[in-house]
Amino acid sequence: MITARGLARRFTARGRTVDAVKGVDLDVAEGELVGFLGPNGAGKTTTLRMLTTLLRPTSGEATVGGCDLLQDPVGVRRHIGYVAQGGGTAPECRVHEEIELQGRLYGLSKADSIRRGAELTEQLDLAGLDQRLTKTLSGGQRRRLDIALGLIHAPRLVFFDEPTTGLDPQSRANLWEHIRDLRAEHGVTLFLTTHYLDEADSLCDRILVIDNGEIVAEGSPDSLKASVSGDRVVVGVAEDSASAAAEAAGRLEGAHEVTVTGEGVRFRVPRGDTAMPELLRALDAAGIPMLSMQVQRPTLDDVFLTMTGRSLRDAEAAPAGEAAHVA
Numbered sequence: 001m002i003t004a005r006g007l008a009r010r011f012t013a014r015g016r017t018v019d020a021v022k023g024v025d026l027d028v029a030e031g032e033l034v035g036f037l038g039p040n041g042a043g044k045t046t047t048l049r050m051l052t053t054l055l056r057p058t059s060g061e062a063t064v065g066g067c068d069l070l071q072d073p074v075g076v077r078r079h080i081g082y083v084a085q086g087g088g089t090a091p092e093c094r095v096h097e098e099i100e101l102q103g104r105l106y107g108l109s110k111a112d113s114i115r116r117g118a119e120l121t122e123q124l125d126l127a128g129l130d131q132r133l134t135k136t137l138s139g140g141q142r143r144r145l146d147i148a149l150g151l152i153h154a155p156r157l158v159f160f161d162e163p164t165t166g167l168d169p170q171s172r173a174n175l176w177e178h179i180r181d182l183r184a185e186h187g188v189t190l191f192l193t194t195h196y197l198d199e200a201d202s203l204c205d206r207i208l209v210i211d212n213g214e215i216v217a218e219g220s221p222d223s224l225k226a227s228v229s230g231d232r233v234v235v236g237v238a239e240d241s242a243s244a245a246a247e248a249a250g251r252l253e254g255a256h257e258v259t260v261t262g263e264g265v266r267f268r269v270p271r272g273d274t275a276m277p278e279l280l281r282a283l284d285a286a287g288i289p290m291l292s293m294q295v296q297r298p299t300l301d302d303v304f305l306t307m308t309g310r311s312l313r314d315a316e317a318a319p320a321g322e323a324a325h326v327a
């Protein structure tokens with residue numbers, strides 16, 4: 001459904017150059033649900049805008065929905081749906097007007113637009129809201145309307161830019177269900193960007209992790225997590241015992257990344273559950289009381305940390321490569 005090679009985009013503004021996307025290769029097969037995960041400013045939206053023909057790549061090539069991105073952008077647009085980050089509904093328009101207008105824009109007759117609109121509002125739990133002004137919808141309803149608009153022409157490939165940003169947890173979970181249904185019941189191929197780790201983890205078959213315009217990891221959530229070496233263990237001990245506890249932790253088989261923290265020791269070990277009794281015995285023998293312990297399976301954030309040296313959450317707080325927008 002999508003094949004891209006060396007896709008790149010450089011922005012130049014007031015003498016400053018930003019390489020927002022630096023030669024990305026990606027492949028998405030029919031029926032896949034693929035997530036594009038990365039912190040703010042990583043290059044997700046820029047990649048999505050290139051793949052949806054809204055932005056011309058500086059270099060590289062791609063085929064999207066069977067059409068060449070550069071030679072046949074109109075063909076690409078005909079085959080894809082795009083649900084943008086901010087949505088595009090006019091606040092004073094009624095729900096049915098938005099849907100019908102969208103249908104007409106895609107060349108459907110008025111009757112077909114109404115029929116398709118009825119199908120989509122039913123499918124996306126918007127039935128009964130036809131006469132409402134879009135500004136009166138809840139955040140979740142508005143996102144579902146955005147999705148209905150993106151699906152009006154029954155595309156087989158849909159791009160979502162941060163579908164659940166700004167929604168409360170319940171509306172997010174509800175939207176995930178709708179996204180899953182699109183694939184399960186209608187076989188739609190989905191490509192979505194997100195900076196939510198839980199969203200990528202729970203929703204996607206496969207994740208591409210992007211940072212600073214480059215794909216740094218790729219795979220299923222489980223295989224990515226399995227690629228991180230070992231469980232993360234945090235053991236609380238009194239401050240004056242932390243160095244001795246770190247030495248004991250360092251003697252565990254396969255222990256690495258041993259760090260003394262304010263509250264104790266942090267390290268990685270292949271199997272946290274089996275390493276803990278041994279560490280407890282070693283600390284006991286050294287007369288060091290263990291105050292607390294935590295064993296965590298690797299998360300997608302650990303994957304990001306391993307690949308980039310930063311936590312995705314820290315990267316969020318301080319986005320890389322900020323630049324003035326020129327378009």
Ligand SMILES: Nc1ncnc2c1ncn2[C@@H]1O[C@H](COP(=O)(O)OP(=O)(O)OP(=O)(O)O)[C@@H](O)[C@H]1O
Nearest residue numbers: 011020040041042043044045046321323325326327
């Ligand atoms: N029109 C533009 N002019 C100049 N720089 C830009 C422009 N659009 C994006 N950039 C820069 O390119 C980089 C990538 O931005 P992009 O919006 O693709 O990131 P993102 O991963 O989608 O972030 P977010 O999660 O915040 O949407 C950033 O450094 C951004 O400031």
